[in-house]
Amino acid sequence: MKRIVVLLSGRGSNMVALAAALGDGRWPAQIVGVIADRPGAAGLQRAAGLGLSTALVDYRGFARRADFEQALREAIDVLAPDVVLLAGFMRVLGAAFVEHYRGRLLNIHPSLLPAFPGLATHRRALEAGVAAHGATVHFVGVEVDDGPIVAQAVVAVHPDDDEATLAARVLESEHRLYPMALRWFVEDRLRIEGARVRLLDPRPGETRLLRSDAR
Secondary structure, three states: OEEEEEEEOOOOHHHHHHHHHHOOOOOOEEEEEEEEOOOOOHHHHHHHHOOOOEEEOOHHHOOOHHHHHHHHHHHHHOOOOOEEEEOOOOOOOOHHHHHHOOOOEEEEEOOOOOOOOOOOHHHHHHHHOOOEEEEEEEEOOOOOOOOOEEEEEEEEOOOOOOHHHHHHHHHHHHHHHHHHHHHHHHOOOEEEEOOEEEEOOOOOOOOOEEEEOOO
């Protein structure tokens, strides 16, 4: 049984989607803890409502990032996770932290990386006039929103889109993408080969690229 820890900063919608996907009992995995970096994170209350163990490591209580990350590591490691999932976790993590969880630290980012790393991805996609936007699940690297890509979801950009409508469709795709990628990890079917990820033993209908043109 793989042990999963989820880190979040906000509403926790991806955490809820992951918990729902795990809830059918067919996965050899469970969420053993949900940790937030700010006390107002709605995701903590949502996790508690799902019966999940929660913890808070408030970044505001630490003068140095290194001290915050050490406290965060301690909170994570006591749960002995096999994988740590960043699900709307809004802190940039240092090299030592990333190295500690190398190969078992996953993130979901609301763009088709390497395009639009960082913040305001939907606004920047609209300003750039791209025809397609989306989301990416990747193993976390040292640089911001960098690391080997596991899977992506492509969302068409419509002529009448604004940030809100585009963001809503991308978020919907994230809720499908992250559980899919996590399941592959849980089943030991992901292999990092240099800067790339290979899906082992692909099954009929499986793809690392999800497409959604729905409005």
